[in-house]
Amino acid sequence: SAVISQKPSRDICQRGTSLTIQCQVDSQVTMMFWYRQQPGQSLTLIATANQGSEATYESGFVIDKFPISRPNLTFSTLTVSNMSPEDSSIYLCSVVVPARGPTTGELFFGEGSRLTVL
């Protein structure tokens, strides 16, 4: 298993500002994922962050809006840039712990960062 800590747990931000969310894992993991969970909706993958390479973004998400850092195997940050009310959401960090390989293992999630943009 893995224990994931996210900071901040919640924040209220003004339109046009940026917020960086931190994700710390208690063990070294290769693959880290950032998800968004908007009110009443499913989890949507924003990007995959692998240490030592550029993050891979899903359709509809771009690096300028959601820059990601992955400096080592236990830490990552997601920045939500130039925020608007539409960015109000829960942002979740997750990691995969290999079961039969990195593509089939289960995901472990942080507690999420609830962001409200006014």
Added chain:
Amino acid sequence: AQSVSQHNHHVILSEAASLELGCNYSYGGTVNLFWYVQYPGQHLQLLLKYFSGDPLVKGIKGFEAEFIKSKFSFNLRKPSVQWSDTAEYFCAVNERGDMRFGAGTRLTVKP
């Protein structure tokens, strides 16, 4: 990519009632299937998973799920729910590393 459908947005049951939450994915292939649960104020955690073998899998807290390949389904069941089962339940499908989640079903169990 797969899409995942959860049929019920909100389910309300009384304690001791039986539960079945539907989950379908969009097309066949080699997939791994998961149910995650999110209790109020807590993070998502794994309830059960199917990789291969017996299509009836048992998870924590008395939950089970049945994989029916011909129906692309992975329904979650519990014979007798408790008030503490009140939570949001997410079905997820992993196909070659691409993990997709359903919209979630909110379960409210009345004491």
